[in-house]
Amino acid sequence: MNQEDCAPEDAYAYAGEDAYEDDADDAEATRREAGEAESSRASRGWWDRNADEYQSEHGAFLGDDRFVWGPEGLDEAEAALLGPAASLKGKDVLEIGAGAAQCSRWLAAQGARPVALDLSHRQLQHALRIGGDVPLVEADAARLPFRDGSFDLACSAYGAVPFVADPVNVMREVRRVLRPGGRWVFSVTHPIRWAFPDEPGPEGLSVAASYFDRTPYVEQDEQGRAVYVEHHRTLGDRVRDVVAGGFRLLDLVEPEWPEWNAQEWGGWSPLRGNLIPGTAIFVCERD
Numbered sequence: 001m002n003q004e005d006c007a008p009e010d011a012y013a014y015a016g017e018d019a020y021e022d023d024a025d026d027a028e029a030t031r032r033e034a035g036e037a038e039s040s041r042a043s044r045g046w047w048d049r050n051a052d053e054y055q056s057e058h059g060a061f062l063g064d065d066r067f068v069w070g071p072e073g074l075d076e077a078e079a080a081l082l083g084p085a086a087s088l089k090g091k092d093v094l095e096i097g098a099g100a101a102q103c104s105r106w107l108a109a110q111g112a113r114p115v116a117l118d119l120s121h122r123q124l125q126h127a128l129r130i131g132g133d134v135p136l137v138e139a140d141a142a143r144l145p146f147r148d149g150s151f152d153l154a155c156s157a158y159g160a161v162p163f164v165a166d167p168v169n170v171m172r173e174v175r176r177v178l179r180p181g182g183r184w185v186f187s188v189t190h191p192i193r194w195a196f197p198d199e200p201g202p203e204g205l206s207v208a209a210s211y212f213d214r215t216p217y218v219e220q221d222e223q224g225r226a227v228y229v230e231h232h233r234t235l236g237d238r239v240r241d242v243v244a245g246g247f248r249l250l251d252l253v254e255p256e257w258p259e260w261n262a263q264e265w266g267g268w269s270p271l272r273g274n275l276i277p278g279t280a281i282f283v284c285e286r287d
Contacts, residue, residue, distance in 0.1 A: 005095065009020075009238065026222065027227050028218035028220055028221075028222075029217070029218070029219050029226065030220060031213070031215040031218065031219050032164060032215065032282075033051065034216045034218050034231075035165050035167040036166050036203055038097060038227040039163060040119070040140055040142070040227065041226075042229045043119055043227040043228075044120060044121075046228045047118075047120035048123075049121035049122075051099075051125070052122070052126075054099075055099075055100055055123075055126045058265070059100075059246075061265075062072075062099075062100075063100060063102055063151040063152045064102060064105060065105035065106050065108075065132075066103075066106055067106040067107065068103075069081070069253075069279065070116065070158060070255060070278065070279035070281075072256070072257055072261060072273060072278060072279055073258060074255040074281075076103070076106065076255075077106070079253070080089065081185045081251075081253065081283050083153075083183065087281055088107060088110040088111060088112040088153075089111030090110075090113070091112045091113065091152040092113050092153070093107050093113065093114040093115070093152065093153045093154070094115050094117060094144075094146070094150075094151045094154045094174075095154075095155055095156075096141050096144075096154060096156040096159050096160050096170075096186075097118055097158065098118045098127070098136075098159060099159065100124075100127045100129075100133070100158070101114075101116035101124075101127035101128070101130070101134050101170075102128055103116075104116040104134045105130075108132065110132065114134055115136075115146075116137065116153075117136075117139050117141070117144070117212070118136075118139075119136065119138070119140055119160070120139075124138055127272060137175045138154045138267075141159075141160035141161075141173065141174075142164060142166065142169050142170055143171060143173070144176070146177045148176050148177065149177070149178070151179065152178070152182055153169075153178075153182060153183050153185075154174050154182065154185075155182075155184070155185045155186065157186075157187050157248045162188045162189060164231065165216075167231070167233065167241045167245075168241050168244045171244065171245020171246065172266050173246060174245070175246040180287070181235060181265075181285065181286060181287075182251075183250075183286075184247060184284040185281065185282065186281070187279055187280065187282075188279070189278070189279065189280075190254065190276075190277040190279055191198055191232065192211065192276060192277060193278060194211060194213075195207045195211040195275070196272075197267075198266060199267055200268065200272060201262045201267030201269070202271070204267055204269075204271075204272055205271075205276075206274065211234065213232070214232050214234070214237070216231045216232065217230045235280065238280065239268075240284075242282055246286065247284035247285060247286055250284060250285050251254045251281070251285070252281070253281040254277040254279070254281075255281070257278075
Protein backbone atom coordinates (compact mmCIF):
# COMPACT_ATOMS: atom_id res chain seq x y z
CA MET A 1 0.00 0.00 0.00
CA ASN A 2 1.28 3.48 -0.85
CA GLN A 3 2.23 5.81 1.99
CA GLU A 4 -0.22 8.46 0.81
CA ASP A 5 -3.09 6.00 1.18
CA CYS A 6 -2.88 6.53 4.95
CA ALA A 7 -1.93 10.18 5.16
CA PRO A 8 -2.02 11.50 8.75
CA GLU A 9 -4.05 14.58 7.81
CA ASP A 10 -6.93 12.33 6.77
CA ALA A 11 -7.07 10.45 10.07
CA TYR A 12 -9.93 11.04 12.46
CA ALA A 13 -8.80 13.45 15.17
CA TYR A 14 -8.40 12.12 18.71
CA ALA A 15 -10.63 13.77 21.28
CA GLY A 16 -9.88 13.17 24.95
CA GLU A 17 -12.61 12.01 27.32
CA ASP A 18 -11.25 13.46 30.57
CA ALA A 19 -14.62 14.99 31.38
CA TYR A 20 -16.13 11.52 31.51
CA GLU A 21 -13.53 9.93 33.78
CA ASP A 22 -15.19 10.46 37.16
CA ASP A 23 -18.73 9.68 36.04
CA ALA A 24 -17.84 6.53 34.12
CA ASP A 25 -17.14 4.58 37.31
CA ASP A 26 -20.75 5.11 38.46
CA ALA A 27 -22.37 4.31 35.12
CA GLU A 28 -26.00 3.21 35.04
CA ALA A 29 -26.94 0.37 32.67
CA THR A 30 -30.05 0.85 30.56
CA ARG A 31 -31.56 0.12 27.15
CA ARG A 32 -32.20 3.22 25.04
CA GLU A 33 -31.54 4.65 21.61
CA ALA A 34 -28.05 5.95 20.87
CA GLY A 35 -27.08 7.58 17.58
CA GLU A 36 -23.88 7.45 15.56
CA ALA A 37 -22.09 10.41 17.18
CA GLU A 38 -22.97 9.39 20.75
CA SER A 39 -21.97 5.78 20.13
CA SER A 40 -18.63 6.79 18.60
CA ARG A 41 -17.81 9.21 21.42
CA ALA A 42 -18.73 6.64 24.07
CA SER A 43 -16.65 3.91 22.44
CA ARG A 44 -13.57 6.09 22.18
CA GLY A 45 -13.83 7.12 25.81
CA TRP A 46 -14.59 3.63 27.11
CA TRP A 47 -11.70 1.96 25.29
CA ASP A 48 -9.28 4.71 26.27
CA ARG A 49 -10.23 4.27 29.93
CA ASN A 50 -10.26 0.46 29.86
CA ALA A 51 -7.43 -0.40 27.46
CA ASP A 52 -4.90 -0.99 30.24
CA GLU A 53 -7.18 -3.37 32.14
CA TYR A 54 -8.27 -5.14 28.95
CA GLN A 55 -4.72 -5.80 27.78
CA SER A 56 -3.62 -6.86 31.26
CA GLU A 57 -6.53 -9.28 31.67
CA HIS A 58 -6.65 -10.74 28.16
CA GLY A 59 -3.17 -10.09 26.77
CA ALA A 60 -1.84 -13.56 27.57
CA PHE A 61 -4.76 -15.21 25.74
CA LEU A 62 -4.53 -12.86 22.75
CA GLY A 63 -0.73 -13.06 22.56
CA ASP A 64 1.41 -10.42 20.93
CA ASP A 65 1.20 -11.82 17.40
CA ARG A 66 -1.72 -14.20 17.33
CA PHE A 67 -4.94 -13.87 15.30
CA VAL A 68 -7.86 -15.02 17.47
CA TRP A 69 -11.44 -14.51 16.27
CA GLY A 70 -13.10 -14.56 19.69
CA PRO A 71 -13.18 -15.90 23.25
CA GLU A 72 -13.59 -19.47 22.01
CA GLY A 73 -10.02 -19.24 20.75
CA LEU A 74 -10.59 -19.98 17.06
CA ASP A 75 -7.26 -19.14 15.47
CA GLU A 76 -6.91 -17.76 11.94
CA ALA A 77 -3.86 -19.99 11.47
CA GLU A 78 -6.28 -22.92 11.69
CA ALA A 79 -9.50 -21.41 10.31
CA ALA A 80 -7.98 -19.65 7.25
CA LEU A 81 -11.08 -17.46 6.85
CA LEU A 82 -9.02 -14.82 5.06
CA GLY A 83 -7.54 -17.52 2.86
CA PRO A 84 -4.64 -19.96 3.23
CA ALA A 85 -1.72 -18.43 5.12
CA ALA A 86 0.52 -18.78 2.08
CA SER A 87 -1.91 -16.68 0.03
CA LEU A 88 -1.56 -13.70 2.39
CA LYS A 89 1.97 -12.88 1.32
CA GLY A 90 2.12 -9.48 -0.36
CA LYS A 91 -1.53 -8.66 0.38
CA ASP A 92 -2.58 -5.24 1.69
CA VAL A 93 -4.79 -5.90 4.73
CA LEU A 94 -6.80 -3.48 6.87
CA GLU A 95 -7.56 -4.54 10.45
CA ILE A 96 -10.45 -2.54 11.91
CA GLY A 97 -10.76 -2.21 15.68
CA ALA A 98 -7.24 -3.59 15.98
CA GLY A 99 -6.69 -2.89 19.67
CA ALA A 100 -3.01 -3.60 20.32
CA ALA A 101 -2.61 -4.93 16.75
CA GLN A 102 -2.06 -8.57 17.70
CA CYS A 103 -3.85 -9.83 14.58
CA SER A 104 -1.92 -7.45 12.36
CA ARG A 105 1.40 -8.74 13.69
CA TRP A 106 0.36 -12.28 12.80
CA LEU A 107 -0.59 -11.11 9.31
CA ALA A 108 2.77 -9.38 8.94
CA ALA A 109 4.52 -12.61 9.93
CA GLN A 110 2.77 -14.32 6.99
CA GLY A 111 4.21 -11.74 4.62
CA ALA A 112 1.12 -9.53 4.39
CA ARG A 113 1.22 -5.73 4.58
CA PRO A 114 -1.30 -4.94 7.35
CA VAL A 115 -2.50 -1.58 8.64
CA ALA A 116 -3.98 -1.58 12.16
CA LEU A 117 -6.80 0.91 12.72
CA ASP A 118 -8.52 1.67 16.00
CA LEU A 119 -10.69 4.43 17.45
CA SER A 120 -8.88 4.32 20.79
CA HIS A 121 -5.66 6.26 21.29
CA ARG A 122 -4.82 4.21 24.37
CA GLN A 123 -5.28 0.87 22.61
CA LEU A 124 -2.84 1.98 19.93
CA GLN A 125 -0.38 3.00 22.62
CA HIS A 126 -0.39 -0.64 23.70
CA ALA A 127 0.34 -1.57 20.08
CA LEU A 128 3.38 0.73 20.27
CA ARG A 129 4.39 -0.81 23.60
CA ILE A 130 4.39 -4.33 22.14
CA GLY A 131 6.26 -3.09 19.08
CA GLY A 132 6.63 -4.20 15.49
CA ASP A 133 6.56 -2.48 12.12
CA VAL A 134 2.80 -2.45 11.56
CA PRO A 135 1.46 1.02 10.60
CA LEU A 136 -1.07 2.29 13.15
CA VAL A 137 -3.97 4.62 12.32
CA GLU A 138 -6.35 6.23 14.79
CA ALA A 139 -9.69 6.63 13.03
CA ASP A 140 -13.40 5.88 13.08
CA ALA A 141 -14.55 2.81 11.12
CA ALA A 142 -17.40 4.89 9.70
CA ARG A 143 -14.91 7.30 8.10
CA LEU A 144 -11.94 5.30 6.89
CA PRO A 145 -9.05 7.62 5.95
CA PHE A 146 -7.93 5.66 2.88
CA ARG A 147 -8.31 5.95 -0.86
CA ASP A 148 -10.72 3.77 -2.78
CA GLY A 149 -9.34 0.32 -3.54
CA SER A 150 -6.39 0.50 -1.13
CA PHE A 151 -6.64 -3.04 0.29
CA ASP A 152 -6.97 -6.65 -0.80
CA LEU A 153 -8.47 -7.85 2.49
CA ALA A 154 -10.14 -6.39 5.58
CA CYS A 155 -10.77 -8.01 8.94
CA SER A 156 -12.14 -7.23 12.37
CA ALA A 157 -12.16 -9.49 15.44
CA TYR A 158 -14.86 -7.99 17.66
CA GLY A 159 -13.80 -4.52 16.54
CA ALA A 160 -16.08 -1.61 15.63
CA VAL A 161 -19.09 -3.46 14.18
CA PRO A 162 -20.91 -4.22 17.47
CA PHE A 163 -20.44 -0.64 18.66
CA VAL A 164 -21.68 1.42 15.72
CA ALA A 165 -25.22 2.73 15.25
CA ASP A 166 -25.09 2.39 11.46
CA PRO A 167 -23.32 -0.87 10.53
CA VAL A 168 -24.29 -0.53 6.86
CA ASN A 169 -22.23 2.64 6.66
CA VAL A 170 -19.23 0.72 7.99
CA MET A 171 -19.83 -2.05 5.43
CA ARG A 172 -19.93 0.50 2.63
CA GLU A 173 -16.74 2.16 3.84
CA VAL A 174 -14.98 -1.20 3.96
CA ARG A 175 -16.24 -2.02 0.48
CA ARG A 176 -14.98 1.34 -0.78
CA VAL A 177 -11.40 0.76 0.41
CA LEU A 178 -11.32 -2.85 -0.85
CA ARG A 179 -10.28 -3.84 -4.34
CA PRO A 180 -12.71 -5.86 -6.48
CA GLY A 181 -12.91 -9.42 -5.19
CA GLY A 182 -11.58 -8.34 -1.80
CA ARG A 183 -12.59 -10.36 1.25
CA TRP A 184 -14.06 -8.83 4.44
CA VAL A 185 -14.23 -11.04 7.53
CA PHE A 186 -15.55 -9.81 10.87
CA SER A 187 -16.64 -11.36 14.15
CA VAL A 188 -19.26 -10.14 16.62
CA THR A 189 -21.08 -11.44 19.67
CA HIS A 190 -23.53 -14.05 18.41
CA PRO A 191 -26.92 -12.30 18.29
CA ILE A 192 -28.65 -15.06 20.28
CA ARG A 193 -26.57 -14.03 23.30
CA TRP A 194 -28.64 -10.85 23.64
CA ALA A 195 -31.60 -12.92 24.84
CA PHE A 196 -29.59 -14.32 27.78
CA PRO A 197 -28.00 -12.65 30.82
CA ASP A 198 -24.31 -11.89 30.31
CA GLU A 199 -23.24 -14.39 32.96
CA PRO A 200 -20.84 -17.36 32.55
CA GLY A 201 -22.64 -19.64 35.04
CA PRO A 202 -26.02 -21.38 35.13
CA GLU A 203 -27.80 -18.04 35.57
CA GLY A 204 -26.73 -17.23 32.02
CA LEU A 205 -28.67 -20.14 30.52
CA SER A 206 -32.22 -18.83 30.87
CA VAL A 207 -33.79 -16.44 28.37
CA ALA A 208 -34.25 -13.04 30.02
CA ALA A 209 -35.05 -10.68 27.14
CA SER A 210 -36.51 -10.65 23.66
CA TYR A 211 -34.08 -11.61 20.93
CA PHE A 212 -35.98 -9.20 18.68
CA ASP A 213 -35.47 -6.14 20.90
CA ARG A 214 -32.94 -4.06 18.95
CA THR A 215 -32.72 -1.32 21.60
CA PRO A 216 -29.01 -0.63 22.27
CA TYR A 217 -27.38 -1.48 25.58
CA VAL A 218 -26.12 1.76 27.11
CA GLU A 219 -24.14 2.63 30.21
CA GLN A 220 -24.59 6.29 31.07
CA ASP A 221 -23.28 8.73 33.66
CA GLU A 222 -25.31 10.87 36.07
CA GLN A 223 -25.87 13.47 33.36
CA GLY A 224 -27.31 10.85 31.02
CA ARG A 225 -24.27 10.84 28.73
CA ALA A 226 -23.42 7.46 27.29
CA VAL A 227 -20.05 6.08 28.40
CA TYR A 228 -20.52 2.67 26.72
CA VAL A 229 -22.82 1.64 23.88
CA GLU A 230 -23.32 -1.71 22.19
CA HIS A 231 -25.85 -2.29 19.43
CA HIS A 232 -27.88 -5.46 18.94
CA ARG A 233 -28.75 -6.82 15.52
CA THR A 234 -30.45 -10.15 14.87
CA LEU A 235 -28.69 -12.71 12.70
CA GLY A 236 -30.97 -11.76 9.80
CA ASP A 237 -30.19 -8.09 10.37
CA ARG A 238 -26.46 -8.79 10.13
CA VAL A 239 -26.92 -10.68 6.85
CA ARG A 240 -29.00 -7.84 5.42
CA ASP A 241 -26.37 -5.31 6.57
CA VAL A 242 -23.69 -7.26 4.70
CA VAL A 243 -25.77 -7.33 1.50
CA ALA A 244 -26.80 -3.67 1.79
CA GLY A 245 -23.13 -2.80 2.16
CA GLY A 246 -22.35 -4.32 -1.24
CA PHE A 247 -20.96 -7.73 -0.20
CA ARG A 248 -21.78 -11.35 -0.89
CA LEU A 249 -21.92 -13.56 2.20
CA LEU A 250 -19.68 -16.56 1.61
CA ASP A 251 -19.89 -18.20 5.01
CA LEU A 252 -21.22 -17.74 8.54
CA VAL A 253 -19.01 -19.44 11.11
CA GLU A 254 -20.26 -20.23 14.64
CA PRO A 255 -17.19 -21.53 16.53
CA GLU A 256 -17.78 -24.38 18.96
CA TRP A 257 -16.15 -24.23 22.37
CA PRO A 258 -12.93 -26.32 22.31
CA GLU A 259 -12.04 -28.78 25.06
CA TRP A 260 -8.71 -27.06 25.77
CA ASN A 261 -10.28 -23.70 26.61
CA ALA A 262 -11.10 -23.52 30.34
CA GLN A 263 -11.23 -19.72 30.63
CA GLU A 264 -14.15 -17.47 31.47
CA TRP A 265 -14.29 -14.16 29.58
CA GLY A 266 -17.26 -12.02 30.55
CA GLY A 267 -20.31 -14.10 29.66
CA TRP A 268 -18.23 -16.66 27.75
CA SER A 269 -17.41 -19.91 29.52
CA PRO A 270 -17.08 -23.65 28.82
CA LEU A 271 -20.54 -24.18 30.35
CA ARG A 272 -22.31 -21.76 28.02
CA GLY A 273 -20.01 -22.38 25.08
CA ASN A 274 -20.96 -26.05 24.95
CA LEU A 275 -24.66 -25.18 24.80
CA ILE A 276 -25.16 -21.94 22.86
CA PRO A 277 -22.99 -20.07 20.35
CA GLY A 278 -21.05 -17.07 21.57
CA THR A 279 -19.47 -15.70 18.39
CA ALA A 280 -20.63 -15.21 14.81
CA ILE A 281 -18.03 -14.71 12.07
CA PHE A 282 -19.16 -13.33 8.71
CA VAL A 283 -17.03 -14.13 5.68
CA CYS A 284 -17.86 -11.69 2.90
CA GLU A 285 -16.58 -10.81 -0.56
CA ARG A 286 -16.77 -7.63 -2.56
CA ASP A 287 -18.11 -8.13 -6.08
